[in-house]
Amino acid sequence: MFKRPFDRRTFLKGTGAGALALGSGLLTRPAHAAGLTIGILYVGPRDDFGWNQAHAVAAAALKQVPDVTVVEEENVPETVAVAQSMESMISLDGAKLIFATSFGYYNPFMVDMAKKYPDVEFRHAAPLWTEADPKNAGSYFGQLDQAHYIDGVAAGLCTKSNKLGFVAAKPIGTVLRNINSFALGVRAVNPAATVQVIFTGEWSMPVREAEAANALVDAGCDVLTCHVDGPKVVIETAEGRGVKSCGHNASQAPLAPKGFITGAEYKWETIYKDYAAKLAAGEALPNFIGGGFDKDFVQNTPYGAGATPEAIAAADAARAGVTAGKPIFVGPIKKQDGSVLVAEGASLDNYAPELNATDYLIEGVVGSIT
Amino acid sequence: MDDVGLSTVLLAMLAGAIRVSTPFLFVALGECLTEKSGRINLGLEGTLVFGAMAAYAVSYETGSPWLGVFVAGLTGVCFGALHGAICKLKGVNDIAIGIALMLFGTGLAFFFGKGYIQPVAPRLEGVQLGSWSTDPSVQKALEVNPLFLIGIALAVVMWWAFRNTRLGLVVRTTGDSAPAALALGINVDLVRFLATAAGGFLAGVGGAFLSLYYPGSWTEGLSSGQGLMAVALVIFARWNPLACFGAALLFGAAGALGPALQSIGISRGYHFFNAAPYLMTLVIMILSISPKRSLRGAPGELSITK
Numbered sequence: 001m002f003k004r005p006f007d008r009r010t011f012l013k014g015t016g017a018g019a020l021a022l023g024s025g026l027l028t029r030p031a032h033a034a035g036l037t038i039g040i041l042y043v044g045p046r047d048d049f050g051w052n053q054a055h056a057v058a059a060a061a062l063k064q065v066p067d068v069t070v071v072e073e074e075n076v077p078e079t080v081a082v083a084q085s086m087e088s089m090i091s092l093d094g095a096k097l098i099f100a101t102s103f104g105y106y107n108p109f110m111v112d113m114a115k116k117y118p119d120v121e122f123r124h125a126a127p128l129w130t131e132a133d134p135k136n137a138g139s140y141f142g143q144l145d146q147a148h149y150i151d152g153v154a155a156g157l158c159t160k161s162n163k164l165g166f167v168a169a170k171p172i173g174t175v176l177r178n179i180n181s182f183a184l185g186v187r188a189v190n191p192a193a194t195v196q197v198i199f200t201g202e203w204s205m206p207v208r209e210a211e212a213a214n215a216l217v218d219a220g221c222d223v224l225t226c227h228v229d230g231p232k233v234v235i236e237t238a239e240g241r242g243v244k245s246c247g248h249n250a251s252q253a254p255l256a257p258k259g260f261i262t263g264a265e266y267k268w269e270t271i272y273k274d275y276a277a278k279l280a281a282g283e284a285l286p287n288f289i290g291g292g293f294d295k296d297f298v299q300n301t302p303y304g305a306g307a308t309p310e311a312i313a314a315a316d317a318a319r320a321g322v323t324a325g326k327p328i329f330v331g332p333i334k335k336q337d338g339s340v341l342v343a344e345g346a347s348l349d350n351y352a353p354e355l356n357a358t359d360y361l362i363e364g365v366v367g368s369i370t
Numbered sequence: 371m372d373d374v375g376l377s378t379v380l381l382a383m384l385a386g387a388i389r390v391s392t393p394f395l396f397v398a399l400g401e402c403l404t405e406k407s408g409r410i411n412l413g414l415e416g417t418l419v420f421g422a423m424a425a426y427a428v429s430y431e432t433g434s435p436w437l438g439v440f441v442a443g444l445t446g447v448c449f450g451a452l453h454g455a456i457c458k459l460k461g462v463n464d465i466a467i468g469i470a471l472m473l474f475g476t477g478l479a480f481f482f483g484k485g486y487i488q489p490v491a492p493r494l495e496g497v498q499l500g501s502w503s504t505d506p507s508v509q510k511a512l513e514v515n516p517l518f519l520i521g522i523a524l525a526v527v528m529w530w531a532f533r534n535t536r537l538g539l540v541v542r543t544t545g546d547s548a549p550a551a552l553a554l555g556i557n558v559d560l561v562r563f564l565a566t567a568a569g570g571f572l573a574g575v576g577g578a579f580l581s582l583y584y585p586g587s588w589t590e591g592l593s594s595g596q597g598l599m600a601v602a603l604v605i606f607a608r609w610n611p612l613a614c615f616g617a618a619l620l621f622g623a624a625g626a627l628g629p630a631l632q633s634i635g636i637s638r639g640y641h642f643f644n645a646a647p648y649l650m651t652l653v654i655m656i657l658s659i660s661p662k663r664s665l666r667g668a669p670g671e672l673s674i675t676k
Contacts, residue, residue, distance in 0.1 A: 045480075045590055047487045075480075198632040201644050205594050207390060208644070210585035211626050214389075215382055215633035218507040233585045240586070241510070255490065368637035 035067030036096055036279055038272075039089035041082060042074040043102035044204075049232040053250040055101045055125070058268035068276050071095060078104030086113045090120055097279060099272070101125045111137060121285055123275065125268075127356070129288050138285060140271050143292035144174075144249075145181035146350060147264030148225075149328045150300050151246040152185020152195075153318040154261050155223045157311040158244050159186075162193040165216030167226040167234050169203045171369040175227045177358040178264070182225060182246075183365045184328055189314055196221060197367030203229040213237035223261065235260070244306040251301045260304025262315065267299045292350060293323040322350065329355070334363040375634040378507075382633070385511030386626020387619045388518060389584045393418065393576040393593075394618035395521040397600035398607065399528060400572030402614055404450075405604060406532065407565035408545035408558075408671030409457060412468030414573040415597030416475020417449040421577025423483035426588035430491035435582050439494070439517070442578035443571040449475055450570020454563035472597070486588050494583045515583045517575065521615070524572075528611035541565060545669030573597065599647070606651060608667035621647050 046056035052074065063070045071093045076082050082105045089095040090113075098120065100110045106128045114122045114137040122137045129139035155164055164186055168175050183195040196219060198212040213224055213234045225246035226234040232255060238245040239256040247253065247263020271289065278285055291297040300319065303312050322328065328350055331342035341362060342348055348355060361369060397414050404411045421442035429438035453471055457464045497519070500512030532538040544551045544561045551558050580596070581588045603621065607613035628643035 045484070045487060047484075048589065049487075196633065197637075198629050199637075199640055200629075201641055202594075204589075204591040206585045206587075206589060206592050207580075207594060207596075208625065208629065211386055211390070212629040212632070214385070214510070215626075215629040218378065218382060218385075218510070218630075219633040230589055230591065232587055232589060236587055237585065366635060366637075367632060368640075370638055 035069065036276060037069045037071065037094050038062065038097045038099065038276065039086065039093065039095035040070060040072045040099045041076045041085055041089075041101060041105065042072070043078060043105075044075060044229065046072070046074050048230045049235075049252055049255070050228070050230040050249040052101070054266040055099070055268055057250065058266075058272050061269040062272045062276060065273060065276055067280065069093075076102075076105075078102055078109075080109070083109040083113055086110070086122075090117055095120065097121045097123070097275060097285075099123055099125070103128075121275075121279070123285070127288070127290055135287065138287035139289075141290045142266045142268070142271075142297035143290060143350065144264050144266060144298055145177045145355075146292035146322050146328065147298040147300055148178045148248075149181040149185040149322065150315050150319050151225060151262055151264050152182040152187075153189050154185075154303075154307055154311040154315040155182075155225065155244070155246050156186035156188070156190035156193055157314055158261055158306060158308055159190065159193055159223050161220050161222045162190065163219070163221045164193060164195045165213070165219070165221035165224045166195055166197045166365075166367075167209055167212045167216070167224065167228060168197055168199050169228045170201065171199055173356060173358045176361060176369070177355060178227050178248075179365060180358065180362045181328055183362060184333070185318070187364050188318070193364075195365050197361070197365055199367070199369075200228065206230075206233045209233045210237050214241065217241045217243055247301050253301050253304050257305060259306040260301075261306040261311065262303050263301035265299050265301055267297055270296045290351075293319060294325060325350070335360045336363060336365065336368075338363075375636075378634050379627075379630045381507060381511055382630030383623040383626050385507075386630070387623035388511065388514055389622065390625050391618040391622035392515060392518045392521055392579045392584075393596045394600045394603060394621050395525065395615055396517075396576030396579065397573045397597050398603045398614040398618055399521070399524055399611055400446075400450075400569035400576070401601050401604045402569075402607070402609055402611055403528065403541070403572070404562075404566045404569035405672060406545045406609060406669055407541050407562045408548065408669050409454075409464050409562045409566060410468060410601075410672060411450065411453050411471075411566055411569060412465055412598070412601060413449060413453055413471030413475060414468075414569070414601060415593065415595065416472040416479075417446045417570050417573040418475075418577040418580070418597035419593050420449065420475040420479040421446050421574030422581035422592055423479040423486065423577075423588055424574070425578030426491050426581040427483070427486045429493075429582055430486060430489050433492055435492050435494045438491070438582055439575055439578040442574040444574070446570035446572070446574020446577075447567045448570070449574075450567040451563065453570070454566035457566070458559045458563065480590050483588055483590070487590070491582070491588075493586050494579075496583070515579065517579050517583070525611045525615040532611070542669070545671050548671055576600075599651075602651060605668075606654060609669065610667060620650070624650050 040059050042052040044052045073085050076085050103126050106124045114134040127139050127141050186193050200208045210233050223244045224238040231248045235245045235252040235255045244259040246261050253260050327347040329348035331346045332344040333342040335341050424445045425438035425442035428441045429435040456467050496513040500509040548558050603617045607617045624647040627646045
């Protein structure tokens with residue numbers, strides 16, 4: 001445990017309070033805002049055009065809620081630093097709800113903090129909470145693959161070469177599921193099309209992402225999308241090469257005024273506002289929530305100039321279907337190795353637990369995991 | 371691999387070599403100059419990142435990318451001069467100062483660069499050398515940045531100047547033997563100070579290429595260690611500016627190998643291909659090293675070879 005937290009925030013607060021005391025001759029405690037104070041921690045910069053920005057946009061919306069104060073800290077590494085930041089948000093700012101938005105914050109840091117401060121609520125942006133964990137901790141997540149499926153439907157009608165490119169970071173379950181859902185969307189409207197994947201192997205490596213995007217265009221792809229931490233480079237490279245693009249995590253529409261089709265975005269705002277309202281009303285927070293279009297947890301970026309009218313119509317119809325619970329994984333679907341994933345006539349629910357353990361790519365995706 | 375696949379990969383590697391090599395080349399030339407004068411500046415990674423930020427910011431504020439390149443160079447001069455000035459003091463280790471300046475430059479760039487992640491700044495234009503070809507990917511591969519051409523010219527000029535000019539001799543003497551340089555009446559500290567500042571200028575320009583041309587935007591993760599790898603390149607190139615150019619091209623091409631192979635469907639083992647530049651360095655280092663002699667071409671005053 002961390003008994004003597006000392007970090008940037010504590011130091012600044014401390015010196016600030018000291019200066020105040022000297023100036024006024026009074027030693028005052030830092031004022032706690034009336035109402036609810038919520039702390040949010042980001043692993044990277046808030047304006048990365050990606051994961052962190054999606055949370056920061058929601059945090060900005062949360063600030064508009066009356067009687068809610070939001071304290072933020074960016075570039076918090078997944079080390080003991082995150083525990084110290086949480087501790088100072090709780091003891092100095094009086095935060096009653098903490099959003100830990102990066103995967104590695106959860107165990108042991110957030111779990112330990114939840115045990116230490118039982119009257120503070122902790123929520124983490126990945127489906128990691130189990131019954132064994134503290135009751136004042138929990139998980140929330142958005143099912144972004146549903147939005148990638150809609151991207152795929154729109155992209156499948158915008159391609160002329162029938163080759164679409166996907167720049168992916170690492171072959172882990174979430175990424176593979178997004179690729180598969182994108183490909184299912186593409187092939188639902190354009191069975192002749194294929195999705196080619198290039199893995200960069202890193203969450204953020206701009207030069208290699210640009211190389212991968214260029215290689216995909218050189219291989220004949222005319223629509224690119226991606227799952228990397230900051231999609232800025234991929235979208236800008238696509239625009240520079242004159243091909244169309246679909247976004248990821250946050251809105252990249254301003255980066256591609258000519259070729260942007262649409263993008264898969266989180267809508268954390270829904271979850272954050274719901275938590276704030278529940279706390280204000282004195283209700284208990286759920287420990288584990290997740291959802292997609294049906295719960296308004298994900299959304300698509302407004303269509304850009306790259307989207308054709310047919311693509312817009314098809315994507316809107318597909319989104320209405322998914323929102324109403326229509327499954328994405330409708331058979332027959334085979335894995336790349338030819339084995340059957342979903343049999344003809346069968347389908348998998350959009351929240352089927354087996355999809356959480358995706359470790360394969362489906363037929364129609366070109367590229368290999370290993 | 372069929373012929374189409376092979377030509378795609380070769381073309382991608384050529385394109386990658388041209389696109390990716392320029393920052394390596396500039397940082398390596400800058401470091402080469404500094405090390406020839408007998409000092410090591412490991413801080414060029416920080417200079418590169420700060421240069422990238424400064425170039426992007428100036429280009430956005432003024433609308434002139436070339437002014438951005440120039441300002442990036444000037445900030446590089448400041449970092450180089452700081453390194454040179456501190457290392458002049460007695461008992462200061464240039465490697466430690468370099469690492470400190472690397473962290474300082476990167477942190478400072480993140481601090482000032484916050485507001486420039488979102489805006490889109492005007493970029494440098496490429497020069498089209500492939501208009502003779504009808505193949506759009508060949509045309510794209512041969513679209514080169516003027517900085518790349520300037521880099522080649524600079525490598526040749528530096529190579530020639532080290533051998534044939536009085537200035538080159540002064541720098542080399544300072545780097546090989548400070549007592550000899552003193553005996554010749556050369557101000558060793560001044561030469562090293564100027565060489566480090568000039569090296570900083572080149573590293574700053576290398577950073578400008580990253581943010582204003584390829585990949586062409588400012589983000590905090592922009593440099594994935596190019597500045598540090600370029601320092602290794604100099605040793606690998608045996609302190610020869612022409613060899614620095616070759617090494618930079620080789621690194622660029624090796625970096626393009628992974629994505630290019632995946633794009634034609636050879637995707638198994640992409641981690642291995644992505645590691646190609648580093649493996650290549652390791653192999654060449656092992657092959658060229660000998661326990662019987664010190665590195666050929668190494669300036670005698672360098673703290674790593676002394």
